[in-house]
Amino acid sequence: MRRCGVRGCSCADPRLLASAPNAVTLARTALSLGLVAAAAAERSWPLLLAAYLAYWVGDVADGALARHLRQETRLGAVLDVVCDRLNCTSCALTLLLFVPAPAPVTVFLVQFVLVDLVLSLLPLRWPVLSPNYFGLVDPLVHAANWHPLAKAANTGLLVVLLVAVPDHRVALAAAAVVLVAKAASLVRVLRLPRPSSAHVVPVDVDPARASRA
Numbered sequence: 001m002r003r004c005g006v007r008g009c010s011c012a013d014p015r016l017l018a019s020a021p022n023a024v025t026l027a028r029t030a031l032s033l034g035l036v037a038a039a040a041a042e043r044s045w046p047l048l049l050a051a052y053l054a055y056w057v058g059d060v061a062d063g064a065l066a067r068h069l070r071q072e073t074r075l076g077a078v079l080d081v082v083c084d085r086l087n088c089t090s091c092a093l094t095l096l097l098f099v100p101a102p103a104p105v106t107v108f109l110v111q112f113v114l115v116d117l118v119l120s121l122l123p124l125r126w127p128v129l130s131p132n133y134f135g136l137v138d139p140l141v142h143a144a145n146w147h148p149l150a151k152a153a154n155t156g157l158l159v160v161l162l163v164a165v166p167d168h169r170v171a172l173a174a175a176a177v178v179l180v181a182k183a184a185s186l187v188r189v190l191r192l193p194r195p196s197s198a199h200v201v202p203v204d205v206d207p208a209r210a211s212r213a
Contacts, residue, residue, distance in 0.1 A: 008129050009128065010127040012070075017075065019073070021072075028061070029087055032087045033051075035048070036090045036094050051094070059080070072129045072130060077130035078121065092108060095162065101162055101168040101171060107175040112154070115179065115183055116145075122186070123137070125195065134146060140188075141185050153178075157178070158175055
């Protein structure tokens with residue numbers, strides 16, 4: 001496919017299967033799952049913390065490596081989304097061994113494993129490399145869901161609140177707010193017009209001009 005020159009357009013997908021970023025994704029997933037299993041078996045809080053760190057650091061590293069090597073792919077984006085759910089779900093369920101707070105964890109899992117999973121895959125209906133480039137289509141949804149701070153808060157806020165705040169109703173309220181926000185984003189994305197081009201057209205570009213380019 002002819003490249004359009006827009007950073008983040010799927011026309012720049014190198015269509016790699018075996019790549020260093022994908023290897024990092026698989027490695028951090030396996031490492032975090034192994035640490036989670038050890039944490040559950042040993043009832044070890046430090047091992048669970050290590051599992052979270054392996055997940056979070058690895059998640060940042062695979063994306064940074066993909067951008068640096070210009071190996072961002074739609075396959076890699078899907079792999080990352082799926083592995084995120086494996087890591088985060090296993091960590092969250094193991095966290096219940098140390099912090100008995102089933103209500104906020106359940107709300108979080110409904111949000112992250114169900115609502116946010118669909119929301120994270122929907123951007124691939126458009127010709128973008130990954131949700132990280134959905135700002136080309138809808139800047140508001142992108143900022144609320146895939147800005148680095150938004151992504152960090154989505155997976156880290158619950159852990160911080162459960163550990164630092166004795167009243168678990170605070171974590172429950174925060175998880176509920178995030179669930180509502182994710183649901184609102186999902187509805188907004190579902191209402192967007194379907195893409196009509198093989199190339200992404202940034203929202204600040206006149207589609208008629210783009211079609212003539």
